[in-house]
Amino acid sequence: MAASIPAMLRNWLDELRATGYRGLVVLHSVSPVYAGGLLARIFSDVYGDVLCLAPREAREGLRSECSRLESPGAIDRLLGTENSSVVLVVPQLLRPNLLAAAAETVRGGGVVALAVPPLGEWQPGGRDSIGAYRRYLVNRLGAARALFWADYDAGILYRQALPRERASPPPGPEGYRPRSPVHRRLLEAAATLDQARALDEIVLHLRRRGRSVFVTGDRGRGKSGLLGLVAAYLAASHMVGFVPVTAPSPGSVQGFFRVLDMALERLGVRHWAIERGGFVAGVAGPWFHFRYHTPDRVEPGAFTIIDEAAAVGPMRLRRLASRSPRLLAATTIHGYEGSGRVLAKMIEAILPEPRLVVGLEHPVRYPPGDPLEEWLYETFMLRAEAPRPPSWPPESLDAVELDRLRLADDYATLAQVYGILVQAHYRNEPDDLALILDAPHHRLYALLADGTPVAVVDASLESGDTAYEARIMPDLLAQASPRAMEARGMRVVRIAVHPELQRRGLGSKLLSYVEEQARSMGLDWLGAVFGQPDVLGFWRRNGFHVVYVSPLPSKATGEHNIAVAKPLTSLGYEVVYTAARDMLRKLLLAGHSLYRGLTAEAYAAVLEGSPELAQQPLAVLTEEQKHRLRLVLEGRLDVEAVLDVLWLLLVNHILSSGGLRILEEKDRWIAAARVLQGKTMSDIAAGLRVPIQEARERLRHLLERLSKDHAAG
Numbered sequence: 001m002a003a004s005i006p007a008m009l010r011n012w013l014d015e016l017r018a019t020g021y022r023g024l025v026v027l028h029s030v031s032p033v034y035a036g037g038l039l040a041r042i043f044s045d046v047y048g049d050v051l052c053l054a055p056r057e058a059r060e061g062l063r064s065e066c067s068r069l070e071s072p073g074a075i076d077r078l079l080g081t082e083n084s085s086v087v088l089v090v091p092q093l094l095r096p097n098l099l100a101a102a103a104e105t106v107r108g109g110g111v112v113a114l115a116v117p118p119l120g121e122w123q124p125g126g127r128d129s130i131g132a133y134r135r136y137l138v139n140r141l142g143a144a145r146a147l148f149w150a151d152y153d154a155g156i157l158y159r160q161a162l163p164r165e166r167a168s169p170p171p172g173p174e175g176y177r178p179r180s181p182v183h184r185r186l187l188e189a190a191a192t193l194d195q196a197r198a199l200d201e202i203v204l205h206l207r208r209r210g211r212s213v214f215v216t217g218d219r220g221r222g223k224s225g226l227l228g229l230v231a232a233y234l235a236a237s238h239m240v241g242f243v244p245v246t247a248p249s250p251g252s253v254q255g256f257f258r259v260l261d262m263a264l265e266r267l268g269v270r271h272w273a274i275e276r277g278g279f280v281a282g283v284a285g286p287w288f289h290f291r292y293h294t295p296d297r298v299e300p301g302a303f304t305i306i307d308e309a310a311a312v313g314p315m316r317l318r319r320l321a322s323r324s325p326r327l328l329a330a331t332t333i334h335g336y337e338g339s340g341r342v343l344a345k346m347i348e349a350i351l352p353e354p355r356l357v358v359g360l361e362h363p364v365r366y367p368p369g370d371p372l373e374e375w376l377y378e379t380f381m382l383r384a385e386a387p388r389p390p391s392w393p394p395e396s397l398d399a400v401e402l403d404r405l406r407l408a409d410d411y412a413t414l415a416q417v418y419g420i421l422v423q424a425h426y427r428n429e430p431d432d433l434a435l436i437l438d439a440p441h442h443r444l445y446a447l448l449a450d451g452t453p454v455a456v457v458d459a460s461l462e463s464g465d466t467a468y469e470a471r472i473m474p475d476l477l478a479q480a481s482p483r484a485m486e487a488r489g490m491r492v493v494r495i496a497v498h499p500e501l502q503r504r505g506l507g508s509k510l511l512s513y514v515e516e517q518a519r520s521m522g523l524d525w526l527g528a529v530f531g532q533p534d535v536l537g538f539w540r541r542n543g544f545h546v547v548y549v550s551p552l553p554s555k556a557t558g559e560h561n562i563a564v565a566k567p568l569t570s571l572g573y574e575v576v577y578t579a580a581r582d583m584l585r586k587l588l589l590a591g592h593s594l595y596r597g598l599t600a601e602a603y604a605a606v607l608e609g610s611p612e613l614a615q616q617p618l619a620v621l622t623e624e625q626k627h628r629l630r631l632v633l634e635g636r637l638d639v640e641a642v643l644d645v646l647w648l649l650l651v652n653h654i655l656s657s658g659g660l661r662i663l664e665e666k667d668r669w670i671a672a673a674r675v676l677q678g679k680t681m682s683d684i685a686a687g688l689r690v691p692i693q694e695a696r697e698r699l700r701h702l703l704e705r706l707s708k709d710h711a712a713g
């Protein structure tokens with residue numbers, strides 16, 4: 001009986017290839033490594049090549065069966081490659097990111113296969129899983145349209161499904177008539193008609209002095225390839241010299257460089273590739289040089305290219321956009337590195353005018369309507385969007401904890417919950433869904449309006465000593481609070497309110513329910529870590545204090561992480577207040593060194609504090625300082641002559657009142673940036689878009705105000 005599974009699989013593959021679509025194979029066995037080898041052998045026969053991804057201990061047994069063998073951790077090496085078949089040998093954790101990335105590389109007619117333990121033992125969520133992800137995945141397999149699913153040892157075929165129709169390939173570039181002076185040979189190098197048309201439009205835009213181009217599309221639409229074609233045009237037309245290229249990882253620009261290389265070859269332009277660590281890091285010619293830099297290192301050029309802009313983060317993008325005369329950017333709208341229309345709109349707004357936005361629709365490697373792509377998108381909810389909001393006001397509004405095992409069986413509700421969570425954040429990936437469903441230390445809460453989720457919290461239990469619990473907040477709190485490791489708490493990993501229902505108290509309502517739950521569990525604190533200082537107002541309004549600000553920007557986003565916490569028990573009070581008071585001092589005293597990189601707005605926002613953080617001032621003014629201060633107040637000296645005095649007055653004011661809350665917003669920014677961060681007046685004036693004279697007057701006003709308070713005190 002067992003012998004028939006391979007024979008059935010071969011037949012299935014023949015039929016699948018005839019349809020032109022791609023399929024998914026799941027083969028269970030007590031030895032996933034053996035099953036993986038078997039699959040690799042069959043795929044080698046059928047397709048002539050097979051890429052295997054297997055953990056180290058399994059690789060020896062597979063070496064002779066696979067054309068290429070990589071570690072499952074090497075997602076970066078997958079990006080930009082193209083394969084007929086991929087076998088993933090996954091005895092334990094099946095990371096959705098890996099499955100999505102592997103499938104992305106497979107051509108029409110090909111397969112992605114999983115060699116996994118027997119169905120009863122299969123735990124794709126890994127050792128500590130609560131089993132909800134496994135349940136979800138098995139449910140979802142039932143919905144796949146091109147699936148071969150069997151147990152090799154038992155000789156059982158669970159399911160065999162094939163698309164009924166034959167695929168029709170997307171139209172090619174042949175015969176397209178360009179409007180721009182783009183070379184015919186370059187147009188014909190386009191993978192689809194869609195790409196050729198976009199290339200033509202972009203060339204026209206750049207020829208007419210367009211400043212920026214933004215290419216959008218789902219994964220696998222040839223965005224990076226299109227950037228490569230445009231780059232080849234720019235090089236061949238002598239329109240560029242040195243061009244910095246950035247994207248989240250070197251792996252993610254391999255497709256770009258491959259197409260650039262191919263296109264320059266076609267155009268007969270002399271060029272060479274520059275390799276680094278097994279990756280192409282640049283393509284250069286006699287008068288041009290396209291060079292990859294990581295997002296944290298890239299400096300803007302006369303022309304800058306940014307791939308996967310969503311994953312580079314809006315902060316960095318803004319910096320690059322403000323300093324590059326011309327930009328070419330692309331991003332995934334739905335996919336596994338950053339997602340969401342909200343984000344696309346945000347990026348669009350950052351790019352300078354005149355700007356051209358082009359969308360790519362047709363997949364490059366496989367036919368439109370491919371069942372494997374459909375399955376992956378639906379399973380990992382890569383097109384997740386917030387649900388339609390219920391009519392408002394609702395009849396009922398209830399905060400609940402969601403039962404994740406039940407959610408695994410309720411696709412519609414899970415999609416609504418996930419849709420709300422992902423639309424609010426710009427870095428989402430398939431792994432997030434598995435984490436939310438399965439991580440043992442996570443809890444999921446929602447606010448239901450007439451039964452429809454309108455606000456969602458994903459939270460994680462954290463403490464200093466448990467193996468299962470994460471330790472992000474405890475580690476941060478422990479930098480200042482000696483007893484932080486004794487305390488237990490809950491970190492709000494994400495909170496999001498339906499985009500059409502924000503600022504109506506829903507976020508606060510759900511947060512107070514989460515707080516109630518945390519109190520009933522006897523937890524000491526509730527906390528959160530995030531990158532956007534603009535939501536600090538929300539946390540403060542709900543009684544949270546800043547307990548940590550990262551001096552270094554995050555490599556991934558360019559933002560400085562901010563941690564906030566609220567105490568729930570007496571131990572919590574001790575830990576949170578100790579950390580918050582210490583943080584306030586550190587922010588003040590190291591403002592000009594550690595925290596100089598923060599924008600004035602962000603720095604002033606974290607300094608806002610609250611009266612509970614009030615503490616002893618530093619020192620009194622000397623007689624000489626008082627004398628200088630008098631001269632300035634009488635108008636006989638410039639404010640800059642008493643910056644030291646102003647520093648002391650401001651620091652003492654903040655320490656004794658627990659934060660910088662006086663004055664209007666712009667005054668606070670200028671005070672923080674000039675006096676505490678030591679930025680120059682001209683940088684501040686430029687950054688805040690105020691005339692330098694106004695900035696000086698505001699500083700003088702601050703001095704008058706503080707010295708009056710000082711005299712009164």
Ligand SMILES: CC(=O)SCCNC(=O)CCNC(=O)[C@H](O)C(C)(C)COP(=O)(O)OP(=O)(O)OC[C@H]1O[C@@H](n2cnc3c(N)ncnc32)[C@H](O)[C@@H]1OP(=O)(O)O
Nearest residue numbers: 424494495496497502503504505506507508530534537538
């Ligand atoms: C760990 C993390 O996830 S941090 C990231 C938080 N999430 C996001 O930024 C996603 C997008 N935003 C949202 O989903 C929501 O707006 C949330 C979760 C930030 C806030 O929920 P909401 O229901 O909109 O806020 P709510 O109405 O309860 O706000 C109460 C008060 O907080 C303050 N506040 C709320 N949102 C903000 C904000 N974005 N910026 C500054 N202050 C805010 C205001 O003072 C507000 O009172 P007001 O409206 O009377 O002025």
